Amino acid sequence: METLDQIKARIEAAVTAASVQIVPNANPEGQSSLLVDNPHALATARFLREDAALRLDYASNVNGVDWLDAVIQEKRKVKQVIEGVEREIEQTTELKKPGYLEAVYHLYSMELKHGPLILRLRTGNRTDNTRVPSLTPVWRGAEFQEREAYDLYGIVFDGHPDLRRILMWDEFKDFPMRKDYAEPDDYEYEPTPHDELLEKARRHYPAEGGA
Amino acid sequence: MDEGLRSELSKQGVFTTTLEDLYNWGRKNSIWPLGFGLACCAIEMIAASMARWDLARFGAEVFRPSPRQADLMIVAGTVTKKMAPQVVRLYNQMPEPKYVIAMGACAISGGPFKQGYNVLKGIDRYIPVDVHIPGCPPRPEALLHAFMTLQRKIDEQALTGAQRPRHLVAEAPSEYPVPEFGEHDLEPPSNPAVWQPPVLVRGE
Numbered sequence: 001m002e003t004l005d006q007i008k009a010r011i012e013a014a015v016t017a018a019s020v021q022i023v024p025n026a027n028p029e030g031q032s033s034l035l036v037d038n039p040h041a042l043a044t045a046r047f048l049r050e051d052a053a054l055r056l057d058y059a060s061n062v063n064g065v066d067w068l069d070a071v072i073q074e075k076r077k078v079k080q081v082i083e084g085v086e087r088e089i090e091q092t093t094e095l096k097k098p099g100y101l102e103a104v105y106h107l108y109s110m111e112l113k114h115g116p117l118i119l120r121l122r123t124g125n126r127t128d129n130t131r132v133p134s135l136t137p138v139w140r141g142a143e144f145q146e147r148e149a150y151d152l153y154g155i156v157f158d159g160h161p162d163l164r165r166i167l168m169w170d171e172f173k174d175f176p177m178r179k180d181y182a183e184p185d186d187y188e189y190e191p192t193p194h195d196e197l198l199e200k201a202r203r204h205y206p207a208e209g210g211a
Numbered sequence: 212m213d214e215g216l217r218s219e220l221s222k223q224g225v226f227t228t229t230l231e232d233l234y235n236w237g238r239k240n241s242i243w244p245l246g247f248g249l250a251c252c253a254i255e256m257i258a259a260s261m262a263r264w265d266l267a268r269f270g271a272e273v274f275r276p277s278p279r280q281a282d283l284m285i286v287a288g289t290v291t292k293k294m295a296p297q298v299v300r301l302y303n304q305m306p307e308p309k310y311v312i313a314m315g316a317c318a319i320s321g322g323p324f325k326q327g328y329n330v331l332k333g334i335d336r337y338i339p340v341d342v343h344i345p346g347c348p349p350r351p352e353a354l355l356h357a358f359m360t361l362q363r364k365i366d367e368q369a370l371t372g373a374q375r376p377r378h379l380v381a382e383a384p385s386e387y388p389v390p391e392f393g394e395h396d397l398e399p400p401s402n403p404a405v406w407q408p409p410v411l412v413r414g415e
Contacts, residue, residue, distance in 0.1 A: 167293070167329070168293065168329065169292075169293050169392040170392070171392040171393065171394060172392070172394065172395070173394040173395065174394075174395060176328055176329070181328075183328040184328060184395050184396035184400070186332070186396065186400055187326070188321075188325065188332055188408070188409065189409050189411060190325070190326070197326055200326075205411060
């Protein structure tokens with residue numbers, strides 16, 4: 001398969017005005033991915049499937065990822081004149097990074113036997129703009145997995161033929177795989193609680209000290 | 212019937228019994244289970260019904276496809292909160308007398324998924340369970356043992372008096388409330404008439 005840079009260049013040539021960004025991954029496998037903007041995601045997906053050199057005809061995985069709002073602290077050394085002497089001091093700037101949800105597609109080619117190409121779609125935020133375009137029209141096999149991502153993360157897939165909850169019941173209101181999900185408070189005795197469970201055990205059986 | 216008189220009569224070649232013994236003997240040797248499984252425990256249940264373990268020896272080989280014809284519900288596997296109302300509904304549709312075996316760690320307590328948000332912490336929250344089998348999954352031998360335990364339980368049931376089983380008490384409930392799907396959890400999370408949260412009692 002071509003490198004990500006080549007694919008990115010070819011997508012930008014084929015799909016007008018598409019903005020493609022490479023999300024680097026520094027781990028040893030180096031599975032970097034392509035981030036596509038939402039308005040051109042469907043056209044990009046069509047291109048990836050139809051292109052003769054790529055032929056990515058199989059979406060093996062659709063994942064949801066929840067990125068919380070984050071505060072990134074950046075330390076910089078700045079030269080400042082203090083009391084007439086120029087000194088180098090450290091300045092901390094806080095950068096607020098808004099959270100978002102991501103749908104990640106792992107694409108393979110059955111015909112050319114290559115892959116995976118990892119495609120990411122991002123929602124605007126985590127609360128009121130959680131929409132991404134559905135890629136089910138391109139890869140039919142993504143239907144149930146997109147439903148699962150909707151069920152557990154609350155990512156709304158525009159253009160999905162049948163977007164309902166798949167694992168939880170229809171009346172359920174929460175999205176359990178989100179990092180800020182508050183599960184029902186129904187802890188029951190456990191002989192050897194640890195970590196988060198220990199906290200719950202202490203709350204429910206204070207006289208026992210959680211043990 | 213007096214035990215001495217009975218043994219004296221049997222020496223003379225006269226076989227005597229009571230209606231209660233006959234009735235219970237008949238019932239305990241024809242327990243027809245409901246053919247339904249929820250997870251991997253069901254595979255062990257199927258194995259127990261096949262030639263190697265041969266549940267037919269206990270008169271229980273006829274797995275019924277309809278709750279209307281079943282006497283026994285083997286809750287074999289993880290009961291998710293989404294499945295729990297259906298399990299209770301199936302139990303309600305079974306005719307009395309009916310019995311429940313909770314098979315495996317999940318059915319008795321939630322098992323490895325106990326602290327999860329979507330698994331019921333034991334089917335005994337909603338329906339009365341007669342025999343609990345621990346194990347993950349329990350071997351078919353354990354299911355056979357549960358069967359024999361249930362048979363003993365049926366055999367010991369008195370048909371009259373205060374200790375008579377539920378199906379002979381007119382005012383006893385044979386239907387149990389089916390939980391509703393709530394916005395965050397099942398409502399109610401358990402049926403207080405059949406189950407109360409555990410109370411920790413510590414020795415010195």
